[in-house]
Amino acid sequence: QQQVxxxxxxxxxxxxxAARVQTQTAREVAAAQQxxxxATRKVAVAQQSAAVAVASAQRQIRxxxxxxxxxxxxxATAQAKYKQ
Incomplete structure (x- = not known):
């Protein structure tokens, strides 16, 4: 009985x-997903900032x-007047 x-x-x-490991793994997965x-949000913000900078540069060039x-x-007008 003691053995049982x-x-x-x-x-x-x-x-x-096993439950503790599973809980810890779930926490780590959630943190990695976060x-x-x-990171995805930061990339999107950087892309938007780059697009704004490009548009601004294009306006300045124009x-x-x-x-x-x-x-x-x-x-040309001054030169034409001068030649007259």
Whole structure:
């Protein structure tokens, strides 16, 4: 009878350890998923920031091109007036 009790205790201990390991594993998986979600969010934010920066740079380039074209037109007009 003592052997049966010892075995039963051993089984209960093993079950408790298995449950503890399973709980710990579930916690670790949840934490890893959380880190993955956070990393995904950070990537999305970085992509959005990059898109905004590209759009801003494109606007600045276009503005500079328009300014240069305006300056060229003014120079051409001044040159034409000078030749007259």
């Amino acid at each position: 009790a010892d075995r039963a205790r051993g089984v209960r201990d093993a079950q408790a350890e 880190r993955g979600s956070e 503005s500079a091109e328009l300014s240069a074209a305006g300056g060229a037109n003014q120079a």
